[in-house]
Amino acid sequence: MTFRLELSDNNIIKNAFESIHKIVDEITMTADSEALRLNCLSRDHITFITMELQKTVFDEYECDKPEKIMIDSTEFIKILKKCKNTDILELSTDDSNLITVFKGDATRTFKLGLIDMEYDNPQPPLIQYPSEIRLSSTIIKDCLDDMAIFSDKIEFIVDEDYLIVRTDGQMGDAETKYIHGENIKEVSRSMFSIPRLTDIFRASKFSKECCICIGDDMPIKVTFTLPTNDGQLNYLLAPRLEEE
Amino acid sequence: MTFRLELSDNNIIKNAFESIHKIVDEITMTADSEALRLNCLSRDHITFITMELQKTVFDEYECDKPEKIMIDSTEFIKILKKCKNTDILELSTDDSNLITVFKGDATRTFKLGLIDMEYDNPQPPLIQYPSEIRLSSTIIKDCLDDMAIFSDKIEFIVDEDYLIVRTDGQMGDAETKYIHGENIKEVSRSMFSIPRLTDIFRASKFSKECCICIGDDMPIKVTFTLPTNDGQLNYLLAPRLEEE
Amino acid sequence: MTFRLELSDNNIIKNAFESIHKIVDEITMTADSEALRLNCLSRDHITFITMELQKTVFDEYECDKPEKIMIDSTEFIKILKKCKNTDILELSTDDSNLITVFKGDATRTFKLGLIDMEYDNPQPPLIQYPSEIRLSSTIIKDCLDDMAIFSDKIEFIVDEDYLIVRTDGQMGDAETKYIHGENIKEVSRSMFSIPRLTDIFRASKFSKECCICIGDDMPIKVTFTLPTNDGQLNYLLAPRLEEE
Numbered sequence: 002m003t004f005r006l007e008l009s010d011n012n013i014i015k016n017a018f019e020s021i022h023k024i025v026d027e028i029t030m031t032a033d034s035e036a037l038r039l040n041c042l043s044r045d046h047i048t049f050i051t052m053e054l055q056k057t058v059f060d061e062y063e064c065d066k067p068e069k070i071m072i073d074s075t076e077f078i079k080i081l082k083k084c085k086n087t088d089i090l091e092l093s094t095d096d097s098n099l100i101t102v103f104k105g106d107a108t109r110t111f112k113l114g115l116i117d118m119e120y121d122n123p124q125p126p127l128i129q130y131p132s133e134i135r136l137s138s139t140i141i142k143d144c145l146d147d148m149a150i151f152s153d154k155i156e157f158i159v160d161e162d163y164l165i166v167r168t169d170g171q172m173g174d175a176e177t178k179y180i181h182g183e184n185i186k187e188v189s190r191s192m193f194s195i196p197r198l199t200d201i202f203r204a205s206k207f208s209k210e211c212c213i214c215i216g217d218d219m220p221i222k223v224t225f226t227l228p229t230n231d232g233q234l235n236y237l238l239a240p241r242l243e244e245e
Numbered sequence: 246m247t248f249r250l251e252l253s254d255n256n257i258i259k260n261a262f263e264s265i266h267k268i269v270d271e272i273t274m275t276a277d278s279e280a281l282r283l284n285c286l287s288r289d290h291i292t293f294i295t296m297e298l299q300k301t302v303f304d305e306y307e308c309d310k311p312e313k314i315m316i317d318s319t320e321f322i323k324i325l326k327k328c329k330n331t332d333i334l335e336l337s338t339d340d341s342n343l344i345t346v347f348k349g350d351a352t353r354t355f356k357l358g359l360i361d362m363e364y365d366n367p368q369p370p371l372i373q374y375p376s377e378i379r380l381s382s383t384i385i386k387d388c389l390d391d392m393a394i395f396s397d398k399i400e401f402i403v404d405e406d407y408l409i410v411r412t413d414g415q416m417g418d419a420e421t422k423y424i425h426g427e428n429i430k431e432v433s434r435s436m437f438s439i440p441r442l443t444d445i446f447r448a449s450k451f452s453k454e455c456c457i458c459i460g461d462d463m464p465i466k467v468t469f470t471l472p473t474n475d476g477q478l479n480y481l482l483a484p485r486l487e488e489e
Numbered sequence: 490m491t492f493r494l495e496l497s498d499n500n501i502i503k504n505a506f507e508s509i510h511k512i513v514d515e516i517t518m519t520a521d522s523e524a525l526r527l528n529c530l531s532r533d534h535i536t537f538i539t540m541e542l543q544k545t546v547f548d549e550y551e552c553d554k555p556e557k558i559m560i561d562s563t564e565f566i567k568i569l570k571k572c573k574n575t576d577i578l579e580l581s582t583d584d585s586n587l588i589t590v591f592k593g594d595a596t597r598t599f600k601l602g603l604i605d606m607e608y609d610n611p612q613p614p615l616i617q618y619p620s621e622i623r624l625s626s627t628i629i630k631d632c633l634d635d636m637a638i639f640s641d642k643i644e645f646i647v648d649e650d651y652l653i654v655r656t657d658g659q660m661g662d663a664e665t666k667y668i669h670g671e672n673i674k675e676v677s678r679s680m681f682s683i684p685r686l687t688d689i690f691r692a693s694k695f696s697k698e699c700c701i702c703i704g705d706d707m708p709i710k711v712t713f714t715l716p717t718n719d720g721q722l723n724y725l726l727a728p729r730l731e732e733e
Contacts, residue, residue, distance in 0.1 A: 073660070076638070076660050076661060079638045080638060080661075083631070083634060083635045083638070098661070106625070106627075106628060106667075107628050107631070107632075107665045107666065107667040108665065108666045108667075109631070109632075109635055109663070109664070109665045110663065110664045110665070110666075111635070111638075111661060111662070111663045111664075112661050112662040112663070113660065113661040114660060114661055137350070139350075140350060140351050143327070143351070143353070144351075144353075146327060147327045147353055147355070150320070150323045150324060150327070150355075172317070172320050172357065172358060173320060173324075173342070173355060173356050173357040173358055174354075174355070174356040175353070175354065175355045175356070176353070176354045176355075177351045177352065177353045177354070178351065178352045178354075179350075179351040179352075381594070383594075384594060384595050387571070387595070387597070388595075388597075390571060391571045391597055391599070394564070394567045394568060394571070394599075416561070416564050416601065416602060417564060417568075417586070417599060417600050417601040417602055418599070418600040419597070419598065419599045419600070420597070420598045420599075421595050421596065421597045421598070422595065422596045422598075423594075423595040423596075
């Protein structure tokens, strides 16, 4: 056995995949001696997800040689949902399965067949942003929830003082104004799909704080970092253009 | 700006519209210097609703000249549902919108287009009743919930000692007996639609106590009054006749 | 009136029927001077249910002469669901009805028509088992919930040390291992329907502990006993054969 990890704070994995499985059907993880990583592009090619969980996140972590783990995310989340808060979560692999074990009153083992994927996931582009804002994930979650009343797209506007999130719908408009407190020199605005951002912000339980990067008609970058700083979830979502 | 109000106990508005939006699609409110009022007839013409919230209900209340506010209740309740208990709720109008603002960690603004209505709402008739009973709203809510097992109509019978609520169904019968403790001289009975009464008693969170007026084959009048006595919701529901 | 009982801990009845109504449409109870009993065979003939609630279970219990009570379980559970935890539950009969009364702030009476049944329920067979295991009902409930991810059938294997519950599915496998701590000499294995076992284990609120009896390709017997030892629910479920 080359790869095996144990995690008592199993919500870290559960909360990450609670969002990931909504966006990507087939996921590729790689485990090496330093970290468990994930790098995926959504089937509709508008969202990149990367995850890095360093070995210090886990109670136990072994990986003698790098390994690729390709699984169906829909099946994996069904398994993860059965994990109780008090269970110790163990992940390992054999030749053809990802083996998930929950250790509690009983020992519960799930073998999920590894899949073959036809293509390699491309790397997300590196982008320089004019503005970066740290805030409570809940504020954005609320915006998305509010604005879904009127529309399926949402505009982010950043100026020197405010983050403004707004939507125009046939029945009405909604707008949230938030004083960001960052040092921002430039006004940026960009529009995004509400349903996809809603799936991204399902990761808000992974970390109460998030960091969003906005630029004029540029992809939005959303980062959730564990309080212990050794785990991160990154999303890059392409903008929707006004004409759409 | 002529009309603006602020309310920290936002449940008063939320609970009222939780019931109203189920019964009336398009609502007309009027604001004057004394109160925010509502007067609506259901599309099927069997239910009148009137609401009066005096200005003392609100933390702040301004209205220089009387104003009519006509909105779609389905859209308005969607907005109200986004209001958190800790938010301060602000309502105001511009030329073409009802503007709802929730003030919390962020300031969230919703503009809902005002609508034109073809007709004026008639006034509910003034009726003298032989019996009036004050009781916990929950008791009637339970009756409706119980009796929906067997039927979609319910009979109220008031005698000197009891309020009896009953239904006969194909599979079985149900009956609730409640000692009313009022000074009532006359027996009255009348039958009503369970689904509509259920929508009316969604207002039971507006006020834990209610007052019901019953007469022989007369409309039932249900009144919910705020504990502070400066706000009231009134419903008048036409009876169902036995032959139906 | 020959039969009448009163029960303040109404969850005993509610929890029992929460499971029973899922398995049997028409139920026959018999009341005699000692106990209220139930003896039913599921319409698909794969599950026997017997219940015995001795008179000491109830706050009050009267039954002058033995009585058969045949009712529709779907209607009866609808009534039971309206019973609040603080209500006193009363059951009695008249010539043509089972009368359920909930005594709380108001007195709520439900009459449910007795039905005629064409056939008498056969008695469940008496079976000798090679293994009997007492354990927390939750452990089996979890297994069922886990394994429904991959399949609709589940295998129970008992050996000297372990109870092993497992399933094989197209997408993956799941297995739970539990150290049973009983004195068992023989290996037994048998396979069952997950949905039916799930309905049976809805009775886990009737008693936190259960007793399961397993034999090679034999029916599984599941027994829930009240902590006070004067009430019992028994299920006998036929095995599914491998070829199915």
